[in-house]
Structures are given as C-alpha cells and as structure tokens.
Amino acid sequence: MxxxxxxxxxxxxxxxxxxxxxxREVSEDVNTVVRAIIDDVRLRGDAALAKYSKKFDGIDFATTPMRVSEAEIDAAVEAVPAEVLGALKVAAVRIESHHRRQLPKDDIYEDDMGVGLGSRWTAIEAVGLYVPGGTASYPSSVLMNAVPAKVAGVDRIVIAVPATGGAVNPAVLAAAKLAGVTEIYRIGGAQAIAALAYGTETIAPVAKITGPGNAYVAAAKRHVFGTVGIDMIAxxxxxxxxxxxxxxxxxxxxxxxxxxxxxxxxxxxxxxxxxxxxxxxxxxxxxxxxxxxxxxxxxxxxxxxxxxxxxxxxxxxxxxxxxxxxxxxxxxxxxxxxxxxxxxxxxxxxxxxxxxxxxxxxxxGSNHVLPTARSARFSSGLSVLDFVKRTSILRLGPEQLRTLGPAAIALAVSEGLDAHARSVAIRLNLER
Amino acid sequence: MxxxxxxxxxxxxxxxxxxxxxxREVSEDVNTVVRAIIDDVRLRGDAALAKYSKKFDGIDFATTPMRVSEAEIDAAVEAVPAEVLGALKVAAVRIESHHRRQLPKDDIYEDDMGVGLGSRWTAIEAVGLYVPGGTASYPSSVLMNAVPAKVAGVDRIVIAVPATGGAVNPAVLAAAKLAGVTEIYRIGGAQAIAALAYGTETIAPVAKITGPGNAYVAAAKRHVFGTVGIDMIAxxxxxxxxxxxxxxxxxxxxxxxxxxxxxxxxxxxxxxxxxxxxxxxxxxxxxxxxxxxxxxxxxxxxxxxxxxxxxxxxxxxxxxxxxxxxxxxxxxxxxxxxxxxxxxxxxxxxxxxxxxxxxxxxxxGSNHVLPTARSARFSSGLSVLDFVKRTSILRLGPEQLRTLGPAAIALAVSEGLDAHARSVAIRLNLER
Missing domain, CATH: 3.40.50.1980 (Nitrogenase molybdenum iron protein domain)
Structure with a gap:
C-alpha cells in the first residue's frame, strides 16, 4: 500500500x-574513509590504485592491465547480442542528433558605442565518466554521458568502471566504443574519482567528472569539486x-x-x-x-x-x-x-x-541524466552545455575607454580600490 | 620581487x-562550526538567526528589523553620491543589455519519425544573493549577480548582507534597487546561507544561492548544495x-x-x-x-x-x-x-x-563573476544560464512507440529491468 x-x-x-x-536516502558518513583514499591516490598514484582495486574489486593489476585494451573492446562488441547492439546504435544516433541541437553558438558583436563584446564557447579538454559496476553498470548511461561530451568536442573521454574480478560488462564496452570514448580503466570507487581528478602515472587527469555512483563515489566527487568540475550528485x-x-x-x-x-x-x-x-x-x-x-x-x-x-x-x-x-x-x-x-x-x-x-x-534521444530530489527547481538534465565552457571577450579602443573609463573610476573609488581606479586613469592621463 | x-x-x-x-588559500576547517549553525537555523529559524547576528554582527533584531525597509533603501539611494549612482546606472544598463543576449531559446521540434522532442527553459523561481559585509561589500557584485537573475525572469531575488552594527553600505542598497532585488535581509555568514536554503519564519526559502563570501559562507554553500543550487565556490x-x-x-x-x-x-x-x-x-x-x-x-x-x-x-x-x-x-x-x-x-x-x-x-557589460583557480578549464563565468533550467519534452504517438519500442525493450531486458521492458511492451500488446 x-x-x-x-x-x-x-x-x-x-x-x-x-x-x-x-x-529517501541514508546518508552514510563515508567522508573520513574517502578522504584517506583520495590522499593516498594523490600521493602514491598507481600503487594506491592497485591496492584499493585489489581490496575492493578483487582485481590484480599485475595480471590484468588497468587499461582495457582495444582488442578487449572489439571482442566485447562481438559478444553483445545483435539485437542489443542494434538498439544501442539506434539510441546513439538519436541521442547524438538531439544533442547536436544543444551546441551553443558564439556571440561576438560590437555595441553602438563601438565596444566589442563576446561569448565564446569551447569544449572541455578532458572529461572522466564514472560507470558503476555490478547490476547498475548500464550501457544506456554510457551513451547518455559520453555522446554529449563527444558532440561538445571533448578531446579525451575517459571511463572509469570497477571490474569485479576483472570483467567489464561487454555492453558497457560496446556503448563506449559507439560513443567515441578514448580510454577505459578498470577502476572504481573513491580511488577512481581521485585518479581522474589528480592523475596517476598511467592516467592523465581530466577537467570534469560526470556519472552516477554509490555513496563513496558521491562523497569523492563532492570532495574533488573545485579541482575538477562535477555534474550533479544524483x-x-x-x-x-x-x-x-x-x-x-x-x-x-x-x-x-x-x-x-x-x-x-x-x-x-x-x-x-x-x-x-x-x-x-x-x-x-x-x-x-x-x-x-x-x-x-x-x-x-x-x-x-x-x-x-x-x-x-x-x-x-x-x-x-x-x-x-x-x-x-x-x-x-x-x-x-x-x-x-x-x-x-x-x-x-x-x-x-x-x-x-x-x-x-x-x-x-533526450538525456536520461536528470535532476532528482526536487533539484529540478534549480538545475537541468545533462546536456552538451555540461561539456563546454564560455569565455567572455571585451575589446575597447582609446575612444571607448575615454567614454566608459570615468564611470569605472567612480565605482572603483567608491569601493576603495585605488589600483583599479589607477589602471583606467593612467591610460586616460588622469591623476589618480 | x-x-x-x-x-x-x-x-x-x-x-x-x-x-x-x-x-593560494588557507583552507580553514570550519565545517564543524558551520554544520552546527546550519542545524540550529533549520531547527529554530528566526531565533537562531537573531542569536548569531547578535554574536557575529553585533546587531539586535529586537531594535533593528531583519529586513531592510523600502524607506531605508530609498534613503540609501539619496545618500549615494550622484557620480557613483550615475556610474551604477550605466553599469546596470550595459550589464542588462549584454546578458539579455544570453537568454536561451526553447527548441521544440518533431524529428523525421514524428517524435516530438523539446528543450524548454524556465527561470528559477527564487534565488538568494550573498553580499559580504565590510570592505568587500561591493555594489558592482550586486549588479553582476542580480541583473542576470532579473533578465532570466527570476521572481524573487533575495539579498543577504551582514550589517555590522546595523548599517548596510548605501551603494549596495542602491545597486540592489537598480537591479530589481525584491528582498534584503541584514544577515550574514553560515546562518544566512542556512536561512536562504531552508527558510525561517521571516524568510521564505530560495532554490539557488549565488555570491561570494568568506570561508564560513563557502563551507555553508558547499553544505547546502543539493538542497539548493549554488554557483561556483570562488x-x-x-x-x-x-x-x-x-x-x-x-x-x-x-x-x-x-x-x-x-x-x-x-x-x-x-x-x-x-x-x-x-x-x-x-x-x-x-x-x-x-x-x-x-x-x-x-x-x-x-x-x-x-x-x-x-x-x-x-x-x-x-x-x-x-x-x-x-x-x-x-x-x-x-x-x-x-x-x-x-x-x-x-x-x-x-x-x-x-x-x-x-x-x-x-x-x-560582461560579468565579473568568473572561474578562479584554474576552473576555467571546466566552468564559465556567471550568466543568465545560471538562473534558468531546462526541461526536456518527449512526445510519441502510437506509431512512434511501435517503431522505437522494440529497441527500448531490448535495452531494458539487457539491463535486467523487467518493469522497464513491460512499460513499453504492455502498450504494444507484446508479451513481457
């Protein structure tokens, strides 16, 4: 009932x-454990990853390489039933064509005063996508995270997926290949988030991490937020x-x-x-x-x-x-x-x-990564916008500076910021 | 040197x-203090606000009202030197006209299969803007946060500003008035963030909090993230x-x-x-x-x-x-x-x-709230996009469901999600 x-x-x-x-969630306080794991990965890199992967996933990097090879990915594609592979392809195409419409356009213009203003969008250089292991290892989520990143123009798309005993769900690997993922590592938990954020000998750091995970992953994402960008905590x-x-x-x-x-x-x-x-x-x-x-x-x-x-x-x-x-x-x-x-x-x-x-x-075709727990009041589902960033551009000539400068000086003085005022005044030969 | x-x-x-x-920052560990303050405000509302405002800002809400009155705001506008007020007006107009170009457009369309897809943008209903007290109480920052919110169409724009001894910088109040701020409260620190996030008897909660602050404010924003949205931690x-x-x-x-x-x-x-x-x-x-x-x-x-x-x-x-x-x-x-x-x-x-x-x-005209500490690798300056959110819309008729349904069923089955498969199959009279 x-x-x-x-x-x-x-x-x-x-x-x-x-x-x-x-x-609706038990908030486990895993912060102490997570912080220790992150510090360890920052300090010892691959050695720490090996330790935690052995402990938590039962995988030995001495015998199974951390990085999933091209051959293994190709074999996975072969192993996925044709019906599922076909469905993944249809999904990938539809997700791509919908998300392509989300690509923001640059807006560079001159206002009536002759001031050049602009918003320029560029792709994030490298992103990490966390994929949970076990029964929550969903190929559909791989598409929903990786395809928008690809559409955005991200150069490196890196997947971290825990592989209990070394095995990764073949459908996950197939989805990753379809979506244009560039690197896949058999790592999970807080240690994977730390490796993506700070890098190790094997894994170059990324600039943003997306994807769902358990309480440890969520706490680790919250922890590294600032060093890298993160998506919502779902x-x-x-x-x-x-x-x-x-x-x-x-x-x-x-x-x-x-x-x-x-x-x-x-x-x-x-x-x-x-x-x-x-x-x-x-x-x-x-x-x-x-x-x-x-x-x-x-x-x-x-x-x-x-x-x-x-x-x-x-x-x-x-x-x-x-x-x-x-x-x-x-x-x-x-x-x-x-x-x-x-x-x-x-x-x-x-x-x-x-x-x-x-x-x-x-x-x-739309994204299934959506704001939960009433956060749709202030946030949006995952989109291409999550994989790009905007740079403002401002361009004045001597004439525009003469026109706008005095107002900037007035505000700088009222805020008690001398050097701000001088930086403008000195260019206008004003005393400051 | x-x-x-x-x-x-x-x-x-x-x-x-x-x-x-x-x-470049000493990261003070203020989490324990901040958590206690937040819990107290959640539990006791205005009474807790009164306690902390007395303790930290030396202000007594029994004699000075928590909310800044219209009369006080009008008086502040009068008190600001004409040159500064004029400069604030020029700034507000320029910020508004630049940010108006950032308003995203809805995109509702039908694909060649007849599936209706859409992205619809709506403004966040209520946002809180934190304005630091003391020498860092900048009217320019009020404009940079509040004008984009106004352009986005936010209904309630609420300012929290600590007022040591009861006084708020008149230029801050004038900027708030120019920008269309709807409510101003004399509160600061972690207690202000808690009040904005959870609400008290006097202050209705907001859905997102932006604006800079000290270590306590930053820790409090990090803490309430999820319950409300936050901007970057600058x-x-x-x-x-x-x-x-x-x-x-x-x-x-x-x-x-x-x-x-x-x-x-x-x-x-x-x-x-x-x-x-x-x-x-x-x-x-x-x-x-x-x-x-x-x-x-x-x-x-x-x-x-x-x-x-x-x-x-x-x-x-x-x-x-x-x-x-x-x-x-x-x-x-x-x-x-x-x-x-x-x-x-x-x-x-x-x-x-x-x-x-x-x-x-x-x-x-562009925004001065920008990503610091190398976060421009993955994030953007403040914009109208920070005050809106996107809802996806999907619309299929029986024909489109017949075409796309089998692929959805195949993926649901491969992910072990029976009820997902059934939710589609039952509409197609398929056995599941």
Whole structure:
C-alpha cells in the first residue's frame, strides 16, 4: 500500500509539505574513509590504485592491465547480442542528433558605442565518466554521458568502471566504443574519482567528472569539486504520473514500477482526480509486482515512498507538481497540452499515454541524466552545455575607454580600490 | 620581487607545473562550526538567526528589523553620491543589455519519425544573493549577480548582507534597487546561507544561492548544495597579462596591482618575451605600490604569488596560458587577434592595451563573476544560464512507440529491468 493524500481533505497542505521533505536516502558518513583514499591516490598514484582495486574489486593489476585494451573492446562488441547492439546504435544516433541541437553558438558583436563584446564557447579538454559496476553498470548511461561530451568536442573521454574480478560488462564496452570514448580503466570507487581528478602515472587527469555512483563515489566527487568540475550528485530516481481515469491502469502501474525497480529509495507518485482509478492502479501494481525479477526492490520503494495523490482537478495538480519538481513527469491525460505550459519544475516531461518514461531512458534521444530530489527547481538534465565552457571577450579602443573609463573610476573609488581606479586613469592621463 | 620563470631555462617545465599547483588559500576547517549553525537555523529559524547576528554582527533584531525597509533603501539611494549612482546606472544598463543576449531559446521540434522532442527553459523561481559585509561589500557584485537573475525572469531575488552594527553600505542598497532585488535581509555568514536554503519564519526559502563570501559562507554553500543550487565556490582572483615590450610598463603594472589589491591570495602574472620589459614592469609595480591604500594586501599578493614568465615568443605563450586557465587574461600585444583564437581556457579575455581588466569589473557589460583557480578549464563565468533550467519534452504517438519500442525493450531486458521492458511492451500488446 502506498501513501494516499487527498487534496480536498483537511490537513492536506501539512501532509503534502511533510511528503515533500521525506528523505529517501541514508546518508552514510563515508567522508573520513574517502578522504584517506583520495590522499593516498594523490600521493602514491598507481600503487594506491592497485591496492584499493585489489581490496575492493578483487582485481590484480599485475595480471590484468588497468587499461582495457582495444582488442578487449572489439571482442566485447562481438559478444553483445545483435539485437542489443542494434538498439544501442539506434539510441546513439538519436541521442547524438538531439544533442547536436544543444551546441551553443558564439556571440561576438560590437555595441553602438563601438565596444566589442563576446561569448565564446569551447569544449572541455578532458572529461572522466564514472560507470558503476555490478547490476547498475548500464550501457544506456554510457551513451547518455559520453555522446554529449563527444558532440561538445571533448578531446579525451575517459571511463572509469570497477571490474569485479576483472570483467567489464561487454555492453558497457560496446556503448563506449559507439560513443567515441578514448580510454577505459578498470577502476572504481573513491580511488577512481581521485585518479581522474589528480592523475596517476598511467592516467592523465581530466577537467570534469560526470556519472552516477554509490555513496563513496558521491562523497569523492563532492570532495574533488573545485579541482575538477562535477555534474550533479544524483539521488534515487523518481516519477510523477498525472493520469486521468481513461487510462489503462496496467499501463500506469507498469510506469510506476519501472521507476520503483531502480532502487528501494526510488519514488513513484500517481496523481489523479479519480479515487477509483487510483485504487485500480494500486491493485495493478500489486499484481504486476509478483512477476518482476527485482520485485523486492520495487515493492520496498512502492511501500516506503510510493504515493497516490488525489487532486480536485488537473489544473490544481500542476502547482503541486511544481513543488514536487519531479525528475520525470508523465502527463497521461486527455489534453496534456492544457497542462504542459504550466509546468515549471520538472527534469523531463513525457506527453500523452503513448510516451512512457522508459522511452526517455533509452531511445527517445533526450538525456536520461536528470535532476532528482526536487533539484529540478534549480538545475537541468545533462546536456552538451555540461561539456563546454564560455569565455567572455571585451575589446575597447582609446575612444571607448575615454567614454566608459570615468564611470569605472567612480565605482572603483567608491569601493576603495585605488589600483583599479589607477589602471583606467593612467591610460586616460588622469591623476589618480 | 615576484617569482621569475624562463621558458628557455632548463627545469622550466618542472617549475611551471609546481607553479600551477601552488595553493593560494588557507583552507580553514570550519565545517564543524558551520554544520552546527546550519542545524540550529533549520531547527529554530528566526531565533537562531537573531542569536548569531547578535554574536557575529553585533546587531539586535529586537531594535533593528531583519529586513531592510523600502524607506531605508530609498534613503540609501539619496545618500549615494550622484557620480557613483550615475556610474551604477550605466553599469546596470550595459550589464542588462549584454546578458539579455544570453537568454536561451526553447527548441521544440518533431524529428523525421514524428517524435516530438523539446528543450524548454524556465527561470528559477527564487534565488538568494550573498553580499559580504565590510570592505568587500561591493555594489558592482550586486549588479553582476542580480541583473542576470532579473533578465532570466527570476521572481524573487533575495539579498543577504551582514550589517555590522546595523548599517548596510548605501551603494549596495542602491545597486540592489537598480537591479530589481525584491528582498534584503541584514544577515550574514553560515546562518544566512542556512536561512536562504531552508527558510525561517521571516524568510521564505530560495532554490539557488549565488555570491561570494568568506570561508564560513563557502563551507555553508558547499553544505547546502543539493538542497539548493549554488554557483561556483570562488577563490582568490587572478590575472594573466600577456604583454609585449611596446606597452607602457606603468599601465601593465597598474593592471597587475589592480588584481593584487583584492586579496593577499590574489595572483598577478606577467608573461612577456622581453626580460628588460619585465624588469621595467616590476620596477613600476614597486613604485606604484607605495601610493595604494591597500598597499599591504597588494604587496603580499605580489610577493607571495606574483610572477613574471619569460616566454620564447607569444605563440609559445598560449599553451602555457591555457594550462594556467586564468580568470582574467589581458592580451596587450600588437596583434592580439593572432593569439585570441588559440586561447581555450580563460574566464574572460581583455583584448588590446586599451582594455584593462578593470573595465570588465565594472562597466563593460560582461560579468565579473568568473572561474578562479584554474576552473576555467571546466566552468564559465556567471550568466543568465545560471538562473534558468531546462526541461526536456518527449512526445510519441502510437506509431512512434511501435517503431522505437522494440529497441527500448531490448535495452531494458539487457539491463535486467523487467518493469522497464513491460512499460513499453504492455502498450504494444507484446508479451513481457
């Protein structure tokens, strides 16, 4: 049974506010361990990587090379079933063509005073992509991180992936090859983040690290932030499905479970104006749960964080949706366009009943790395913009400096910055 | 005496690499204190704010209201000298017109398969801008943070500024008014960051916090990151001036000192191909230092972190500049355009000898909040993009789902995600 909230009931506002602040993650305090690992990798480089990889992943770099060879990657491509490889190719092409539209344009211009101004975009030179090991080692995530980096024009795209016992998921290697990844290392955890940020004898440092990971990886990313750039610290996934009673309850139940099966901390929310439909969906969830390979995870997520929110009408639902600021928002209603424009906070919106969120996970072309835990209020999904940076350009001649200089001097003086004032005044032969 | 490095000398590479990693900040470990303050503000709201403001800023909210009134703001505008107010107005207009060009455009389209895809940009609903107190309380920084937020369409722009003894710099209030700030609170330090992030009885929470601050403010921003967005954690400022011998050494010296006077940890670097010119600039620095009100700060910065790098020629200088990735780069050479296109990593570039960096600090129109400490390798200066976020939109009809669905199912199955596969299969009447 999921939590039920009714917009028309007394106490709804209080309950909804509490619901919004529910914590879905255990925040393990791993900082001490992580800091020690990072310091060790900075100090001892490859030797430290070897030590931790042996300890945590059971892999010996004396017998298995840290870097995955071209031959191994090619063999992996061969080993991936044709259907999966074909699907990865379709996905890569669609992701690339969508992300190509995100490439920002330089804007270099002269204003009416003759001052040259400009914004110039350049690609980050090298990025590291963390890929988790084990069951969360998703080839789709490799595409979602590496393709935008490639489109941006990043020169070096480096993957770190822990390989328990030496094996890396062949589909991950195939996706990496398709996406144009340049280097792949069998390393994981905080030690991998440290190696990417600071470099070792084998691994040249990168300038930015993206990709999901466990608590150790997240803490390490937070720690190296500043030395390198990082993407968001992703939390458990969530979906908000706004659905009217004309939907097939089984479709909606499947969508809720697709989110729930990711993680026991994932959150699936149904918002509907029809209590009976809500009950039908809930029953369908219970029924479908039984046949899932990850039933335990999905059941825990639905039980602990699942919710059905009964709204007075769909117009009133949107302000609530904006407060939830869901990572994924499905609009499975007869007239989704009536709601679409009023949604302000959401990572991605899936319009109409024939757009299950899963299409966005794999094949739609948009990115599946999206802001979780209400961070869509202030941040965006991964895009080409995450792999470029902008340089401002300013160009004055003597005439423009004469026109603008006095105002700069006035402000510098008012801020008590003598040398600032002089740097302008001296060029205008003014006393300062 | 600044450090001298000569590109043609033996050992240059080693010296330059060490120079790049010089730490210019004492990283005080203030985390324990900061965490306690944040927890207290979360728990006790206004009462905690009152306690810390009394303790750290000597201000009593029983007699001075926490929020700065409209009347007080209007009085401040009157109190600011006409010349300064006029300069602030010119700056605000120029910043606004430059930043308006940064507003991203929505991109909603249908691909050749009939799949609807889109990127839609919306403004963050509420942002907080931290303004330091004391001598670092710069009205120019208020404009640089608040104007882009206003251009982005942010509804609530909230300033937190510590007011030692109750007084806020009138020029800061005037700049806030010009920029369209909606609320100003007399609070500072970690407690102000906590109040902005979590809200109190008086202050509604914001979704993102920008602006510079001391070690406590920086640690608090790092701590609340995730709950709200934050801008970069800014370090001490730096400038790299690439100058040929045809420059007036006094102009270049003034530019180096304009950076050095900010902070003892600031860094000013001259790169030239002429040792004699380098010595002339150095002599001019020593001469000009004597007359600065902030001579002690500037002298310490120049002594500890200043550098003259002698290059073989200016073409060879650019790869070094890209490794330094300076916040500010001046190209004071006869043909700056020959170098401009090869610069990849820099926060802002100032082209030609008549564009001192100080113009960018105040009046050029571009933003003066720029990536420090080599972070221009992976990040950009503040812009309108920092105050908006992007929502992806995906829209399939039955036909598109039939075309793309099987590939999504194949990938879901290969990743072991049953419910993902079912969410698509069930809509296509496929067994799953």
């Amino acid at each position: 999921a939590l039920w909230l009714d917009q028309q009931s007394e106490g709804f506002e209080r309950q909804f506010a509490a619901f919004l602040t529910t914590k 939390g458990p996934s969530e979906v908000l499905v706004i659905a009217d009673k004309d939907n097939n309850p089984d479709w909606i139940a499947a969508d809720l479970l697709a989110q729930a099966e990711h993680d026991a901390g994932a959150q699936s929310i149904l918002m509907t104006d029809d209590a009976e439909f809500g009950r039908l969906v809930e029953a369908a969830v219970e029924r479908q749960l039984k046949t899932l390979n990850r039933a335990d995870t999905a059941a825990a997520s639905w039980r602990d964080f699942g919710a059905v929110i009964l709204v007075s009408n769909f117009k009133d639902a949107i302000p609530l949706a904006n407060r939830i600021a869901p990572e994924h928002l499905e609009l499975a209603v007869a007239d989704p366009d009536a709601l679409l424009d009023r949604v302000r906070n959401a990572g991605a919106i899936f319009v109409g009943a024939h757009t299950p969120e899963v299409i966005g996970d794999y094949i739609g | 600044a450090l001298w490095l000569d590109q043609q000398s033996e050992g240059f590479e080693r010296q330059f690499a060490a120079f790049l990693t010089t730490k 370090g001490p400022s730096e400038v790299l001036v690439i100058a040929d011998k045809d420059n007036n050494p006094d102009w270049i010296a003034a530019d180096l000192l304009a950076q050095a006077e900010h902070d003892a940890g600031a860094q000013s670097i001259l790169m030239t191909d002429d040792a004699e010119f380098g010595r002339l600039v150095e002599a001019a620095v020593e001469r000009q230092l004597k007359t600065l009100n902030r001579a002690d700060t500037a002298a310490a910065s120049w002594r500890d972190f200043g550098a003259v790098i002698l290059v073989s020629n200016f073409k060879d200088a650019i790869p070094l500049a890209n490794r330094i990735a300076p916040e500010h780069l001046e190209l004071a050479v006869a043909d700056p355009d020959a170098l401009l296109d090869r610069v990849r990593n820099a926060g802002a570039i100032f082209v030609g000898a008549h564009t001192p960096e100080v113009i960018g600090d105040y009046i050029g």
